[in-house]
Amino acid sequence: MTAISALIDFSSRAEAGGPRLRQAFGVPRETLVAHTPEQVRPVLDAVQSQARQGRWCVGYLRYEAACAFDPALAVHEADGALAWFGVHDQALPWPEEIGEVAEPTLAWGPALARADFDGVLARLQEAIAAGEFYQVNYTSLLHGRIEAAPGADPRAQALALFAALRRAQPGGYSAFIDDGATQLLSVSPELFFEWQDGRLLARPMKGTAARGATPQEDAEAAAHLRGSAKERAENVMIVDLLRNDLSRIAEPFSVAVPRLFHAQALPTVWQMSSDVTARTRAGCTLADVFAALFPCGSVTGAPKVSAMRMIRALEAAPRGIYCGAAGVVRPGGDAVFNVPIRSVTLRDGRATCGIGSGITSGSQAEAEWQEWRHKRTFLERASAPFALLETMAMEDGFFRDSAGHLARLSAAAAHFGHPFPVETVARRLRRLRLDHPSGLWRVRLLLDAHGGVQAEAFPHAAAPPRVRLQLADRAFDASDSEFVRFKTTRRAHYDAFAPTREGIFDTLLWNARGEFTECTRGNIAFRIGGRWLTPPPACGLLAGIGRERFLREGRLAESVVRVEELPRVEALAFVNSLRGWVDAELDGRAP
Structure with a gap:
């Protein structure tokens, strides 16, 4: 050159x-x-x-x-x-x-x-x-x-x-x-x-x-x-x-x-x-x-x-x-x-x-x-390279919520200005289906800034019937970041809240206004007054594909839930596309 x-x-x-x-x-x-x-x-x-x-x-x-x-x-x-x-x-x-x-x-x-x-x-x-x-x-x-x-x-x-x-x-x-x-x-x-x-x-x-x-x-x-x-x-x-x-x-x-x-x-x-x-x-x-x-x-x-x-x-x-x-x-x-x-x-x-x-x-x-x-x-x-990320479940050769994941990946590519080679993505996913025709797999799909695509499959165990969460000990100050609203490999802000105690599956986050947002690896659902509620995107969270499916089905409704409302919470659930709907409890408190 x-x-x-x-x-x-x-x-x-x-x-x-x-x-x-x-x-x-x-x-x-x-x-x-x-x-x-x-x-x-x-x-x-x-x-x-x-x-x-x-x-x-x-x-x-x-x-x-x-x-x-x-x-x-x-x-x-x-x-x-x-x-x-x-x-x-x-x-x-x-x-x-x-x-x-x-x-x-x-x-x-x-x-x-x-x-x-x-x-x-x-x-x-x-x-x-x-x-x-x-x-x-x-x-x-x-x-x-x-x-x-x-x-x-x-x-x-x-x-x-x-x-x-x-x-x-x-x-x-x-x-x-x-x-x-x-x-x-x-x-x-x-x-x-x-x-x-x-x-x-x-x-x-x-x-x-x-x-x-x-x-x-x-x-x-x-x-x-x-x-x-x-x-x-x-x-x-x-x-x-x-x-x-x-x-x-x-x-x-x-x-x-x-x-x-x-x-x-x-x-x-x-x-x-x-x-x-x-x-x-x-x-x-x-x-x-x-x-x-x-x-x-x-x-x-x-x-x-x-x-x-x-x-x-x-x-x-x-x-x-x-x-x-x-x-x-x-x-x-x-x-x-x-x-x-x-x-x-x-x-x-x-x-x-x-x-x-x-x-x-x-x-x-x-x-x-x-x-x-x-x-x-x-x-x-x-200031640091990153790729767009989708984590998908593939069971017996079929992807769960694939249309939602690809639509979200396309939206993230448009937001960050990354090329989105549709045919390359489809080809990589088709290859995974052919290579893994049976069993449950976690698929990691990456799209880099130059339009490069990677897709890998890893054996995945069925979700546990119930998980234990811990409450964040401080406000999640990255909740208004685009690296929260879009899923990428830039995860330091989440890693800072990773559980440190044995038996804790994930951390429940809240923002500076005292509003619940999500967990570090999925969304959260609260049952209050007999209704299942999940925080809206304005609270600062990634709108997960599983969350969107449950909203469409009417199982969930959006509503702001504040930390001070915890005594009113009757039940909790961890939600994402990979694991689905998983009953949850908050460490130190059983709703």
């Missing part, structure tokens, strides 16, 4: 069926680098000159480059080049093989402590009440390291991780840029600006809501985001800031806002964005565009000068390329840059990733904290 220094996969302005800018770049013919604020504008001028000579320029600006355009924009001292661009004579086809190397595992250190987060939010709201600013985008950096096999090629590992990140956060504005010392792996959904034929489009992204666990909940989440006074106000503040920024380089009366409050569906969150457009004045340069807009107001707050001053006081380290800009200037001078949020930066095997949100007078600590959790879900997806 040709040595790759950069990959660009950006949405087009047309977006509705328009072609993506999807190119690779080899070793640059030269690099344009700014190490000091005084060098940033000359580098951008050189980039524009090279593009007008028919070359491609791919690179980034660190957030700390802001002081090159206005000394009043307070920043930390940068920990690398303020601006870096590789110059290329030509673009190369996209190398499909980058995703074929097994991706490495990323081990992340502890995140910002909740108490510290709450303290910062209180300080920010005091400053907002005092009139210092309207909004501040507060962020924190996560630090981690790559755990790769000895002798693994670092560049191949970086590319494989980039491929994993793109699967976790598809679409948008993806960029891989290797400057020789640092690798940027950006899967940002946010457009900073696109400048083409004198027309400038900025698309600030402000306003976030978690995706729903069901289609109905998802639609409700999107509607709530679009209608939220707090989220709309947060978005409008930044739109107004961008309108003002664009007016500095725009032809008179050309600044417009053709689209407000657009809710965009990302894999784990809904994001609200708005479009701000303008026609740039004659003689406007790339450096002028950056001077007017950089950093993007969505990652600073408003007003920008006072917000950045507070960011400098509260954030302990430079943001780096995170919250700066990364993109490409094409032959002729058209330019498109993302805001590198949802990005990982690698250096000597060490990784950083920034997470943040906009804080306003209406912000609530718990809601903002949960927003940070949801925003980092893309990172959790990509």
